[in-house]
Amino acid sequence: MNVIPIRSSCSIRVTVNGRPVELDVRPEALLLDVLRDRLQLKGAKRSCDMQVCGACTVLLDGAPVSACTFLAVEADGREIVTVEGLGTEERLDPLQEAFIDHAAVQCGFCTAGMLLTAKALLAEDPAPTRQRVVHYLRGNLCRCTGYRKIVEAILACAHER
């Protein structure tokens, strides 16, 4: 771990869940650590550390990225949405409602990533087929549910074709 930073810190401006944030971050800082440790947004989780499991997924300008392998400096000037910004407890996102209703939540460790990936999918394709949903979830692992209830929950939020 003999990282020799070119600069000790960089200033970045990002919008996080609709709020503008200015931060000094080390150039090697990972977006996941900045969100979790600096901004206390603990919804994104660390699991595989190598962009396979999707537990750390956040939306960057609407697209899902794995925050565990994404440099915080690369988020400069961009808009980040984490699960905390998806809906409020009083006004949940339809996906959050559907995940509850369909029992798509068990341990909950994958849930934030699943929700945000699903959000990106529905923004891209409001009426995905089951096959599309299943394919889109390639980068999101769940060890509890067996996926069926997650897929059902997402399909319940899809518009009729």
Next chain:
Amino acid sequence: MSAPGPLRVVGRSVRRTDALEKVTGRARYLSDLEFPGMAHARLLRSPYPRARLLRVEVARARAHPGVHAVLTAADLTWCEPFYGPALRDRPLLATDVVRYEGDPVVAVAAVDEATAVEALDLVEVDYEELPAVMTLEEALAPGAPLVHAGEPLAGHFSDLSTLRARPGTNVCHQFDYARGRGAGGFAEAALTLEDTYTFPRVQHYSMEPHGAIAAWDAEGGLTVWASTQNPFSVRAELAKMFGLPASRIRIAVPLLGGGFGGKTYAKLEPLAAALARVAGRPVRLQASVEDAFRTVRRCSSRVRVRLGFRRDGGLVAVQCDADFDVGAYADIAPRVIQKGTYTATGPYRVPNVVLHSNAVYTNTTPGGAFRGFGVPQIVWAVESMMDIAAERLGRDPVDLRRQNLLAHGEEFARGDTPVDGKLEESLSRVAEAIRWHQAPAAGRAKGVAVMMKASVAPSVSEAIVRLHADGSASVLVSTVEMGQGARTVMAQIAAEVLAIPLARVTVVPPDTSITPYDQTTSSSRSTTMVGRAVQDAAADVVGQLLKIAAAHLGVPAGALAVDDAAIVGGQRRLGYPELLDLHFGMRGGELIGRGVVAPGRTQAPLGGSTPFWEVAMGGAEISLDEETGAIVVEAYASVADVGRCINPQQCEAQDEGAVMQGLGHTLLEEMVYEGGVLLNANLVGYRVPRAEDVPARFDSVFVENADGAGPFGAKGVGEGGLVPVSPAVGNALARLTGIRLRELPLTPERVWRALRARREAPSAAPTTRGDRPHV
């Protein structure tokens, strides 16, 4: 005990009580907790599977800025440095020798993880490599190097008081069971089959890896926040290691990001506690996924089975000799091997039985508990062979199984609980769900498999229910919420008995200083054991309410009834807050109910009678890409006898998850070692099921005859669904191709090679016909 009339909350798919916090990101797991001044720990792990430690030099690491504590085995003179639930064979840090690639050698706590890693880079260790035993064959060979040279000390697990090691070998425990005429029973057999099946080393991959945060207080008390499935077992270990009374140790458990058995018994908690003591501040030891692969795994196995049948298809004798590879430290594996082997006869009636299993040390990641607890390894062998037997006997596989099923109420083994389910009903339901009697489409085939598993016994669960002045209730239980929904189920049971809305019930998180004793959240036992304790505790409160109301109204308690948060008698209706006011003479005070479920020891072969039998059956329909050898599970049907679903949707969720985890070790998963080193300790090299691996058709079916020992006739669910998957798929593969594979996972390469071998030398390929029958 249960309230008369229709159930209001039990039996309904109410929303999980933790769902809202989980979908909003508000739920807190161990890795989300922060404490002022908290240091972060990292471990230096052995790069060799077996080596002598010649020199461990940590002076430069200690001097590194930002380092709060550096520990080696030599520093641990102030505590008892060994732990383990079955055998205390595991040192906090390697002493003299390392026993697997990944064995912790040095622990560092520093201001942050990066600094801890820097400090570990400054540690110098000289190893002298020693020959290692990486497989069962190597470990059991005469004169094999010994993973452990000395006699380990017994752990705290009571039903292993009779541990039977084989001195001078790598066998740390043996299990034996026989009944009837044992192997002599094969004399009556018209058909005897004998074969060996192996099961791979597989990883739980809880998405949240293990973690612990430890802090000592000014009075010498210890608090550990731990991602553990059994806080009381962790407390027992720490009390022993640090010489503290149980009352001075507090184990608090936040939500777990999955468990699957991998978080049973002490894992990182002892090291976190030792580091915190030396650092003089809270220390967080958070494993990565790579670390988790080097923390615990499923015990792999080599299982040799002999089945003897009468001409009419009745099983007359079963012999099973199983070797389980338990890795470098025993963990709970001695119990795994006996539990798994004990039910080698499955749900079948077998008069003559002889079972033997060995727990064998190897220089690999320790093997421990994993969903199914030894049963999947055995069932893979036995249920594959049941299909071979059906073919040899010219019988339908479902029909042959039906003939041999135990009846409801029939004895499984002398002294143990009689069969508490209607097994035939389960079998009929699985045959129906997989459409067994309809011919599969071209290029497809079906297979079935069944299993029956005992839960842990004897065991103890206690519950406290507090009815507050406003009529709301707190449920105190130590059931760990690891995704299975147990805490929602406990709330449902309390709400049902107390006749109050679910939203008025709060289940307090597990904390050994607050919530009462519960042995473990595992073995599919919580709904049955803790659920009954909650039911009893709530009923205790109701009994007190009835007494208070009876005294006030001047009528016998028997004339009163519970209805919607009130006691009613004739025209009078007294709400709970009003009753409590009357009782205490003020607004304040609460009623405390207590429930204790402790069936105790019995003459059953494992020392206690199982509280219920977990019964699960599976049916698979597969297709095969003969070019690549890839199996596609097109349809799967899973049947579980749950007595009664407390929450049907959550039962289904458990069952679906169990089947998918089973498909993982059936088709994909295996920890691969080469040169003593684990090659795929990550999610790229170790492939777990994804959404696209889910069978297109999936049925989860529950048999509900309210015949369980749990509350409202419930019994356990959660492990069973995983167990039949491998043999059901293997049986389907055999029916489709004639190829019988005895080694998991059924990877495309293995299937393709078998297909090719058969093409090239039909007689040499491992086909069903190639089994060694002794007629």
